[in-house]
Amino acid sequence: MWFEDIPLGNKITLGSYAFTEENIIAFAKKYDPQPFHVDKDAAARSPYGGLIASGWHTSSVWMKLVIAYRHGRIAKGEEATQANFVSPGVREIRWLKPVRPGMIVTYTNEPFAKLDWPSLPQYGLIEGKNEAFDQDGTLVYSFINRVLIARKPIP
C-alpha cells in the first residue's frame, strides 16, 4: 500500500484489548511504577480510588493492535507486505478516563490528512484520529498519529 492508496475519512476498528489487574501491574512495574499503577492498596487510598493503567500502557496497546490488524490483512491477502511504517511522532495524546482492571477497550483509527514531508520527498505524511472506547461506549483515550508512507514510484 502506497501513500496515494490510503483513503481519508475511512474509520476502521483496529481491535480490542482486555485490561486486567495482572497486565496493568506487569506493565507499570517495568515502565511506570507509580503507586496508583502498581499497588492495589495504595491505589485504593489515592484520588483514583483503585488501580488504573499507566497511560503509556493504553498507548502501547494501540500500537500492538495496529500491528495485529496489519498482520491480519496481510494474512488475508488484503495488504501486501512492504517496507514498514515510520513515525516522526504523535500529537494530542488524551488519557480522558482512567482505564481500570476489567475494562475491554476497543480502538479505532481514521486517516484525516495527507501532508508533504519535505526532508523525505519520497514519503508522504498521513495524520489519523485515534479513539478508544470502553465496553459501555465511553471514550477513554484519543490521540493523533502521524506516519510516513512511501509514495508510489514514478515509472
Add this chain to the structure above:
Amino acid sequence: MTDLLHFEDFRVGQIFALGTHTLAPEEMIDYAREFDPQPQHLDPAAAKDLLGGLAASGWYLCALAMRMMVDGLFIRSTSLGAPGVDEVQWRRPVRAGDSLRVDGEVLDMRDSSRPERGFVRFRFSMWRPKENGEDERVMMFTCSVMFGRRNLSAGAA
C-alpha cells in the same frame, strides 16, 4: 511526608536531570515483542535496510523515559499522573548500545479546577552524545503533570 515535592516547589525554567541509561538490545526487543512487533524493532537484517540498524520502538522510548521520570522525580513527589501529552517527537532512530540521558524542563505552571492540585507543564527530552561531544535530542514530549499542593494537603488551609 513533608519531603515530597509539591506543586509549590516547582519553578518555571527548572531543569531536572533524570539519569542516564545505556540501551540493551534485550529491553527494546522485550517491549517490541509484546507491543510493537515490526521488523525494524525485532529483526536486525530488516532494520538495516530501513533505518540503518535495529531501532527502538518510539513507544518504548516513551516508556523508558517514563520509568526514568518516575525513578528520578515523580516517586519523591505528589504526582497524580498526567491527563495527556501535547506532542511526542521521535527525532532520531535510537539503537542498542546508545547512551541516553533524560531531563525535564518546567515550561509553565497553572491552577487546576481542584484547589488541592496544580499543573506543571514539562518538556521531557531524551539526549544522546554526538561524535563532536555535543548532545542531540533524540526524543521529546511535552506534558502537564498534576501535583498536590502543599498548603491544602498539609491542612494549612
